[in-house]
Amino acid sequence: MGRSWKKWYSGYSESQHTPGERVPELPEAETIVRGLRTTIVGERIRRVEVLHTDILRQPKLIFSKRVRLRRINGIERRGKNVLLVLNEGWVIKVNLGMTGRLLPFSRPPRGAERPTHSAVRLRFLSGALLVFDDTRRFGSMEALTSAEWNERSNQMGPEPLGSTYQVSHLLDGLQRSSSPIRSWLLDQKRIAGVGNIYANEALYLADIHPQRQSRSVTRNEAKALYRSLRSVLRDAIKAGGTTIQDYRNTDGDKGEYAGQLSVYGREGKPCYRCNSGVQRIVFSNRSAFYCPSCQPRRRNK
Template sequence: MPELPEVETIVRDLARLLPGRTIKGVEVLRPDLIEGDTPDGFAGKLRGRKIRSVVRRAKNIVMDLGGDRLLVNLGMTGRLLVARTGDEDATHLGARLALDRGRELRYHDVRRFGRLWTLTDGAWTAWDGELGVEPLSDDFTVDWLRGAAARSRVAVKTWLMDQARVVGVGNIYASEGLFRAGVDPRRPADTLSEAELARVRDGVRQVLAEAIEHRGTTFLDYRDARGEEGAFAARLKVYDREGQPCDVCGGTVQRLVQGGRSTFFCPSCQH
């Protein structure tokens, strides 16, 4: 599933291409991708609207339409691409937004776990308020981490992936961030010292920033808004490297299951 760096990469691409464009038409090919509306109702809310901005909130792409917002969650295999009208190389197309000046915004999804929906200003405010802290924001501080973690005995890796606490950090970057922090992913969140929490904050922020710089991590499905793969997979230190030597200490990278998800770590480097 695309995590914060992948979604941020797509948003930055779209933010250069979409603001000022008008949605001239909407075609929904997979109605099950539309949340909380019929295809006709969804299309009616978008048709004729101008896209004012494109931002990211958590793992979601958010387009401001001037009063309402269009949100896109990519699920596990979703892709959001800008193409020229008439280029028909699309596969697994779920929805198509015709834009002015000969462009289309296309949503593709092989497994169809993604979703598209609209929110009014009031609904957006309520929805946004239920989400956790953005890890690249100024709110993600050691003081905040200390207060939030002090109330939880959940393993720190699982804790970081709770979107009601910290948004956008999924399986890949939780494992990588904790490796950089030198913190065992099995440690209960409330056992971390202030120094360890500072390393967790810095490790998570550093790995997210570097992944954005390299346009995300592609294993199978992720593509940016230009249809290209991310390049960060080659820089992963522990994720998906079970049994391989640690780049830092030469020990063996191990794998365990936490909350139904694979966690990768180096027992020698992480305590």
């Protein structure tokens, strides 16, 4: 951890994205987790500095008491959440919201490298520190017991890349819902970690219109969606996530998956498969991108 970390995400382009959209999604969170594993695991928290209490989901004194002098034993991800796993059964749950950044430093940053919107600092006994920086302050941090976290986790849907997640789970969930399928995919209680970017991409690859009623999806379509969703998420992780505007990983590099997007953010541009113009619609306060030829609107059940 001999360098300072540049900002990895500072928001959406307002001209292209609608209110209510959030990042990071599963691939971006996973990329951040993998970066933090190589930098702060093994560190022990000496002091907590809270500059903006609205980031915390509990009183400052409780948060500080729960994490002070704890050792960071591991970094994990659940859905879009980054988890700092501490010793003695404690967990710091971090939700990065729209513009949150977790920035590890090997020494206190100075001058231009100092984060400008620091909300919480975890200072370590080694002299290193982790800064939670958040421009819009939609992110959050919370210190939980393992039991408290497990209760939260149990309320979330399964991990789409989990070894136990099968086509049957996806199909069963879809058949129980009358929601538009894009909305179903974004519901974290149904499936964890999928956001708007990858939902749009997976539906395109599966030839399913984003407004199709979930229960109208056939078994074969569910199989196609299962494959496309897992493929898109895995490819995005390999690419380090998607840079929409200013996203960076913990090495300061852009996510490279934006160059592989088939429909997301490509309104009016030709479909790569049929040359029809990609269309954009807004529902549930979010943009959906699709090809009208490859993803025709079929009658709902």
